[in-house]
Amino acid sequence: MAGSLADMDMITGCINNNRRSQEQLYKQFYGPMVSICLRYTRNHEDAIEVLHNGFLKVYKHIHTFNAERASLYTWIRKIVVNSAIDFLRQREKFHSDIELEKAAEPAIDDDAVQRMSALELLQLVQRLSPATRTVFNLYIVEGYNHREIGELLGISEGTSKWHLSEARKQLQKLLQTLQV
Numbered sequence: 001m002a003g004s005l006a007d008m009d010m011i012t013g014c015i016n017n018n019r020r021s022q023e024q025l026y027k028q029f030y031g032p033m034v035s036i037c038l039r040y041t042r043n044h045e046d047a048i049e050v051l052h053n054g055f056l057k058v059y060k061h062i063h064t065f066n067a068e069r070a071s072l073y074t075w076i077r078k079i080v081v082n083s084a085i086d087f088l089r090q091r092e093k094f095h096s097d098i099e100l101e102k103a104a105e106p107a108i109d110d111d112a113v114q115r116m117s118a119l120e121l122l123q124l125v126q127r128l129s130p131a132t133r134t135v136f137n138l139y140i141v142e143g144y145n146h147r148e149i150g151e152l153l154g155i156s157e158g159t160s161k162w163h164l165s166e167a168r169k170q171l172q173k174l175l176q177t178l179q180v
Helices: 006-013 019-040 044-064 072-091 110-114 118-126 130-141 146-153 157-178
Strands: none
Touching: 006 019, 006 044, 019 044, 019 118, 019 146, 044 072, 044 118, 072 130, 072 146, 110 157, 118 130, 118 157, 130 157, 146 157
């Protein structure tokens, strides 16, 4: 939860548009949130744009934060993920004409993945198309199901399943190409 008295003071400061409190909040959550943004975007510049848009929303709606419903981290993370989705919607259209209910699940070599660094894995994921990368992140990393992803992105469950299958196929092919 929001927890400490210092966190509550920081939140109150943000509600009151106190720049020091806003800076403190930004610095406290910069690292984890920029990591999330990098998973959804192709480069650092886009990730920073998403991050800044997310924090603008955080500052604008901080008065709605409820420590009894979610931790401050979880609340900010949800806003940042939604900001990433908004960013991608503006940049790319999701291909909702692809409709496959059942797609073969390609296997990804777990040993190859274990030998790679987090940065190398991130770089592979960033090579996916924006729509496929977004579905992959929402399903694998954020834990959404296909129905929820469909609602978030305005696509069908089948399209979400197709993008996840496509992400796995492409990642498998990239891992083979790199001969990890």
